[in-house]
Amino acid sequence: AQTVTQSQPEMSVQEAETVTLSCTYDTSESDYYLFWYKQPPSRQMILVIRQEAYKQQNATENRFSVNFQKAAKSFSLKISDSQLGDAAMYFCAYRSWEGGTASKLTFGTGTRLQVTL
């Protein structure tokens, strides 16, 4: 079974600075998807960024980018120019590529990000 580990329960960053959230995972599969979700106080889980494991190029979405190290099974999220609205819980998630129960998302325990002035 796949597992996702987020070793940083809490992180803090100053506004306009850059912060990196860590995620490691364990799988025996070669093809899969990785995601970062953001959960603000509104509680809705919002997709931040997505990476296909077969792609070597790291995904980017505006101020959000990932450092995907497949061999190391590492998938960190970098937030540049942090804004107050970035404060939230961030969850790393894994999904298998194959069919069947492929749509199951396996989540980490989350990292709470605080953004200070």
Added chain:
Amino acid sequence: ETGVTQTPRHLVMGMTNKKSLKCEQHLGHNAMYWYKQSAKKPLELMFVYSLEERVENNSVPSRFSPECPNSSHLFLHLHTLQPEDSALYLCASSQDWRTGYGYTFGSGTRLTVV
């Protein structure tokens, strides 16, 4: 509006009560899910429905009973719950359960069992 609506937003119930959580989506998705989010634990998948048919049940106690009358609505019926069932229950939908593309979550129901 997120596209996936959950009601009620908060629920407090006694251990002998029976209540239901409701989830509704009008995104045209054909797969719907229930997840349980407890403090300091990873989200746990409870049930998966595809086109109103249950396709996965992750060893969830029988005191949780899902119902999917159509592809737009999903219910979670609760009875004789335990205090450890207190959690945030999230509903999600996706385009197709085999691909999981376009996962959309609701804002959850915060359940407290007293």
